Amino acid sequence: MCLAIPALIKSIEGKEAEAEIGGIIRRVSLWLTPEAEVGDYVLVHTGYAINVLDQEEAEETLRLLEEIAEIGGDEG
Amino acid sequence: MKFITEFRRADLAEGLISQIHRRSQTPVRFMEFCGGHTVTIFRYGIRQILPSTIEMVSGPGCPICVTANADLDKAIALAHVPDVIIATFGDMIKVPGSRSSLQQAKADGADVRMVYSTMDAIKMAEENPTKSVIFLGIGFETTAPTIAASVLQAEDKRIRNYYVLSLHKLCPPVIRAILDSGEVKLHGLICPGHVSAIIGSHPWEFIARDYGIPCVVSGFEPLDILQCVDMLVDQIEIGESKVEIAYRRGVRPEGNQQALKLMAQVFEPCPATWRGIGEVTDSGLKIRKEYQHFDAELAFDFDPGLPYEPSGCICGDILRGVKTPFDCQLFAKACTPQYPVGPCMVSSEGSCAACYHYGRDFEG
Amino acid sequence: MKDRILLAHGSGGRLAHELVEKSFLQAFTNPILAKLDDSAVFDFSGRLAFTTDSYVISPIFFPGGDIGKLAVCGTVNDLAMSGAQPLYLSLSFIIEEGLPQSELGQIVDSIQNTAKEAGVKIATGDTKVVNRGSADKLFINTAGIGIIPQRVDISGSNATPGDRVLLSGPIGDHGIAVLSQREGLRFSTQLESDCAPLNSLVAEMLEASPNIHCLRDPTRGGLATTLNELAKQSKVSIRIEEEKVPVREEVLAACEMLGFDPLYIANEGKLVAILSAEDADKVLKAMRENPYGKDASIIGEVRAEHPGRVVMKTCLGASRIVDMLVGDPLPRIC
Numbered sequence: 047m048c049l050a051i052p053a054l055i056k057s058i059e060g061k062e063a064e065a066e067i068g069g070i071i072r073r074v075s076l077w078l079t080p081e082a083e084v085g086d087y088v089l090v091h092t093g094y095a096i097n098v099l100d101q102e103e104a105e106e107t108l109r110l111l112e113e114i115a116e117i118g119g120d121e122g
Numbered sequence: 123m124k125f126i127t128e129f130r131r132a133d134l135a136e137g138l139i140s141q142i143h144r145r146s147q148t149p150v151r152f153m154e155f156c157g158g159h160t161v162t163i164f165r166y167g168i169r170q171i172l173p174s175t176i177e178m179v180s181g182p183g184c185p186i187c188v189t190a191n192a193d194l195d196k197a198i199a200l201a202h203v204p205d206v207i208i209a210t211f212g213d214m215i216k217v218p219g220s221r222s223s224l225q226q227a228k229a230d231g232a233d234v235r236m237v238y239s240t241m242d243a244i245k246m247a248e249e250n251p252t253k254s255v256i257f258l259g260i261g262f263e264t265t266a267p268t269i270a271a272s273v274l275q276a277e278d279k280r281i282r283n284y285y286v287l288s289l290h291k292l293c294p295p296v297i298r299a300i301l302d303s304g305e306v307k308l309h310g311l312i313c314p315g316h317v318s319a320i321i322g323s324h325p326w327e328f329i330a331r332d333y334g335i336p337c338v339v340s341g342f343e344p345l346d347i348l349q350c351v352d353m354l355v356d357q358i359e360i361g362e363s364k365v366e367i368a369y370r371r372g373v374r375p376e377g378n379q380q381a382l383k384l385m386a387q388v389f390e391p392c393p394a395t396w397r398g399i400g401e402v403t404d405s406g407l408k409i410r411k412e413y414q415h416f417d418a419e420l421a422f423d424f425d426p427g428l429p430y431e432p433s434g435c436i437c438g439d440i441l442r443g444v445k446t447p448f449d450c451q452l453f454a455k456a457c458t459p460q461y462p463v464g465p466c467m468v469s470s471e472g473s474c475a476a477c478y479h480y481g482r483d484f485e486g
Numbered sequence: 487m488k489d490r491i492l493l494a495h496g497s498g499g500r501l502a503h504e505l506v507e508k509s510f511l512q513a514f515t516n517p518i519l520a521k522l523d524d525s526a527v528f529d530f531s532g533r534l535a536f537t538t539d540s541y542v543i544s545p546i547f548f549p550g551g552d553i554g555k556l557a558v559c560g561t562v563n564d565l566a567m568s569g570a571q572p573l574y575l576s577l578s579f580i581i582e583e584g585l586p587q588s589e590l591g592q593i594v595d596s597i598q599n600t601a602k603e604a605g606v607k608i609a610t611g612d613t614k615v616v617n618r619g620s621a622d623k624l625f626i627n628t629a630g631i632g633i634i635p636q637r638v639d640i641s642g643s644n645a646t647p648g649d650r651v652l653l654s655g656p657i658g659d660h661g662i663a664v665l666s667q668r669e670g671l672r673f674s675t676q677l678e679s680d681c682a683p684l685n686s687l688v689a690e691m692l693e694a695s696p697n698i699h700c701l702r703d704p705t706r707g708g709l710a711t712t713l714n715e716l717a718k719q720s721k722v723s724i725r726i727e728e729e730k731v732p733v734r735e736e737v738l739a740a741c742e743m744l745g746f747d748p749l750y751i752a753n754e755g756k757l758v759a760i761l762s763a764e765d766a767d768k769v770l771k772a773m774r775e776n777p778y779g780k781d782a783s784i785i786g787e788v789r790a791e792h793p794g795r796v797v798m799k800t801c802l803g804a805s806r807i808v809d810m811l812v813g814d815p816l817p818r819i820c
Contacts, residue, residue: 049158050264050316050372051742052125068123068739071672075241077271078381087125089319089372090743092211093239094268097319097378099125104371108128111345114352115137123739132729135802167804212745238669238744344802459812470745480806 050091052099055084065090125371129343138348143173146355151177151307153443155297156314157184157471158342164480166344172351179306180476182396182441183314185261185291186213186469190395193289194219195426196419197258200287201232203422207250208234209243210258217468220430240272247276247284256418259288259407264316266290266407267381270388273409273416285418288409291394293317294325295405299396301333306443310354312347313339315369320385322377323365330363341369388413397465398438437464440473447477454478491585496615505613509591513598514608518574526574526609533634535570537561541626546593548667550659550678551754553626554593558600559683559754560705561630566685567701567757569640569692570632574609575601578627583618593624604683606630637696644699645720647790650766652759654687654773655680655781657709658737661751666740677736682755687776694772695765703757707811710749712758713796714810721793726786726808728800750811760788 053065053074065074065088072090076082079095088095154160160180163169169178182188198219201208208224215224215236228234233253237243240257247255259269269286276284293314300306313326318339326337336357340350350368357363367373387410394406409417434452439445447453447466457463459475466472494501511520518526539560546553558575565572577597581590601608659680666677684703691698700720704712709731717724733741733748741748755778761769766784773779796808 049742049745050319051739052123054124066674067743069674069677069736070666070739070743071674072743073241075239075268075271077275078267078378078384080380089316091264091316092268093241094271096264096267096316096381097372097374100371100374104125104128107349107368107370108134111134111137111349114141115134118137118140123735123742126742130801132801132803139802165806166800166802167806168802170804171802344800479809482807 050089050096052087053090055082055086055088058082058084063095065095126343129341129345131345134345135348138345138352139171142348142352142355145352145359146173146175148358149175149177150309150355150358151179152310152312152351152354153179153181153306153308154312155181155183155293156317157187157469158316159183159312159314159340159347160473161471161476162342162344162347164476167480168344168347169481176351176355179443180440180473181300181443182296182399183262183293184466184469184471184473185265186217187437187441187465187472188291188396188398189217189260189289189465190397190429191220191431192395192426192429195221195429196424197287198222198224198227199424199426200256200418200422201227201234203424205253206233206422207246207253207255208232208258209237209246209255210234211260212236213469214258214260216462217465218462220427240268244272244275244281244284247281251283254283254285254421256285256287259286259290262291262293262314262317263320263385266389267320267378267385270384273388273413274384276416277413284416285421286409286416287418288389288407290389290407291396292391292405292407294328295402296396296399297329299399299402299405300442301329301335303442308335309358311335311337312350312354313337313365315339315341315346315372318367318369318373318377320378320381323367323373323375326365330365334363336363337365339365339367339369339373341372396441398441432463435464437466437474440466447474450474454482489587491581491583491587491590491615493583493615493617496581496613502613509594510611513594514601516607516609518607518609519611528574528609530633532636535565535568535632535634536629537564538627538629539564541628542622543664544622545664545667546589546623548679549663549676551681552593552596553624554597555600556681556754557626557628558597558604558606559681561628562604562606562683562685563703563757565630565632566688567640567703568632568634569638569688569698569701570634571689572604572606572630572632572685574631575606576629577608577611579611579613580621580625580627581613581615582621582623583615585623590624600683604685635692638692640698640701642700642702642716642719645716645722645724645760645788646699646762647722647788648763649699649760649788650763650784651713651724651726651786651788652761652766652770652773653709653731653783653785654684654757654779656732656734656737657704657753657756658733658741658748658751660754661708662737662740665744671740673736677734680753680755682778684755684757684778687757687773687778690772690776691759691769694768695761697765698759698761698769700760701757704753706752708748708750708752709758710747710796710808711811713808716758716760717796718794720788723789723792723795723797724786725789725797725799728798730783730785732781732783749808
């Protein structure tokens with residue numbers, strides 16, 4: 047029920063946007079994320095963007111996980 | 123798919139798994155509250171790869187599973203009101219109520235339609251001006267703002283045939299109720315990721331502060347869950363208890379202010395009955411007076427009848443984390459996804475459904 | 487209403503004859519059908535494979551195909567899954583009154599093109615027209631006959647521990663393509679149904695090795711259901727690896743969005759083959775040389791323990807059960 051998927055905003059018209067998820071284009075409502083801009087990734091839940099994804103934080107998390115994997119390799 | 127595939131990388135999973143095995147010394151029990159987390163855990167076999175020091179238990183985070191029969195009966199009764207279209211998310215259709223289900227009502231001639239979004243329901247109302255479209259408002263804080271937005275949109279467009287049956291529920295109060303009951307001893311909480319995207323991480327602080335239980339907000343991919351477990355183990359082993367966000371790409375500590383504003387504009391907290399738990403104060407959402415012309419409970423004359431729970435079904439115990447699906451006499455015998463007795467088996471995120479599809483013992 | 491199918495078109499009178507002669511005979515030219523006898527008559531010797539199917543898909547036109555193409559491929563593939571060379575099809579139309587003739591014409595052309603590609607002939611047919619509302623535009627029923635070569639012995643009960651499990655390509659295309667049409671999902675590059683006749687692929691696989699134990703096309707219920715059926719029929723377990731099962735990004739995205747699992751989505755141009763380990767590489771090579779098998783891969787193996795079970799190793803290395811489909815996530819998809 048809390049299914050929300052990252053989608054890329056391609057264009058905005060008023061309070062609605064066209065967003066792309068893995069090659070699928072969907073109309074998404076920006077009522078909950080008026081600050082979203084073209085080029086942002088948003089989390090889409092039941093047709094609404096519920097948050098703008100922080101791409102830097104995503105990269106930071108992956109970097110952190112890569113470090114952990116390396117430590118594991120060293121100790122392994 | 124960006125932001126999904128990277129968080130399923132097997133090489134990064136290996137690193138986290140070995141770190142967890144290295145660090146985890148103290149036997150602990152962690153609860154994942156959210157149904158979406160339960161599905162990820164079962165689908166990727168996460169319980170199998172965690173060390174034996176960690177026991178996982180599922181909580182009542184499936185909004186469909188925790189909808190009490192009395193409330194579902196209201197929806198079914200409304201479906202039978204003439205010229206009504208019930209618009210609902212797919213999962214609700216098959217859930218058995220006291221005597222019937224929306225699917226059964228549909229077979230009996232009621233107009234019940236599945237939608238993916240309230241936007242579809244609004245369109246349905248515009249396209250069917252002689253009918254009343256009642257949207258079944260099920261879901262936690264992730265979903266409630268979208269229903270609030272739909273009410274405001276309907277108000278803006280002066281749509282007079284759109285209604286909401288608000289069965290929405292709030293998570294923090296029920297977690298407090300579970301902890302207060304003392305039935306299950308928990309050492310860590312995997313906090314719901316998308317609920318937190320809306321409400322932020324501050325509402326979970328009472329858990330760390332008043333109960334001394336570490337909390338980490340997790341995303342929904344397998345690496346997210348593993349990272350979350352790693353962070354919980356870390357807090358346990360150094361004797362800390364605080365709220366942390368692992369899902370930093372999706373959750374800010376202050377949440378989504380706009381969503382919270384719309385939610386507060388349309389709804390106010392009210393008592394709500396959770397299946398298996400009973401009534402919990404301020405754990406539901408009621409439509410405010412200013413928008414009461416959208417409230418289906420007030421607009422229609424209907425009789426849901428007296429609620430009734432089937433015997434043998436222990437969904438309530440499973441939702442509180444006191445029992446597992448394997449403890450249920452009916453699980454995988456009388457109660458299967460094809461012939462479900464209780465909602466935990468019907469909902470795609472229910473513990474019983476997840477366990478049946480992915481986690482049954484190979485001998486089962 | 488000159489351009490629509492009327493009840494009279496199904497009643498056996500002049501309009502019906504016109505329809506058969508102008509639309510069907512012209513498209514499906516072959517000497518057996520042209521005789522217009524009550525039955526098609528031919529000589530055979532050898533083992534026959536015989537199958538029947540009905541097609542009720544909605545919508546009747548979808549990205550990558552239509553109900554006609556589907557009817558031919560479905561029937562041809564059922565025969566091919568027994569190792570048979572498909573020869574003749576029967577074709578029975580149940581048409582809803584009011585169907586535009588142009589749409590019927592398109593479907594007839596589609597049937598002919600697909601039959602030509604598969605090398606099968608439409609030997610006999612029937613047409614009925616029913617009142618508006620009694621059918622959804624068009625239903626098609628088929629039967630098919632094929633000949634099974636001597637050394638071939640393919641059956642769902644032949645899987646043996648140690649065998650390898652091969653899959654001819656990415657899963658989920660058909661179901662999601664049809665759903666996208668129904669739900670108005672737009673793709674940046676349109677996803678198409680994988681609907682295709684697989685008899686040439688099967689013939690090439692059999693040339694590479696006659697020791698193919700099982701063949702099945704994962705239609706309704708998807709790969710998961712097919713593997714479960716084979717495991718139960720052969721009383722073995724099947725173990726697959728998630729990372730080896732190909733899924734297109736768009737299919738994955740649609741499934742993520744709508745809450746489906748690609749393992750359960752219908753395919754109409756894919757096959758699963760179970761054969762002895764020593765021949766697996768040879769057959770895989772033969773598959774990859776055919777356009778309908780270019781993305782073929784070995785996805786798993788057959789084991790003796792836990793008969794009837796299908797188990798998948800997830801990307802994390804842990805295992806989970808792959809159950810049969812319960813209910814119908816996508817109704818009227820074939």
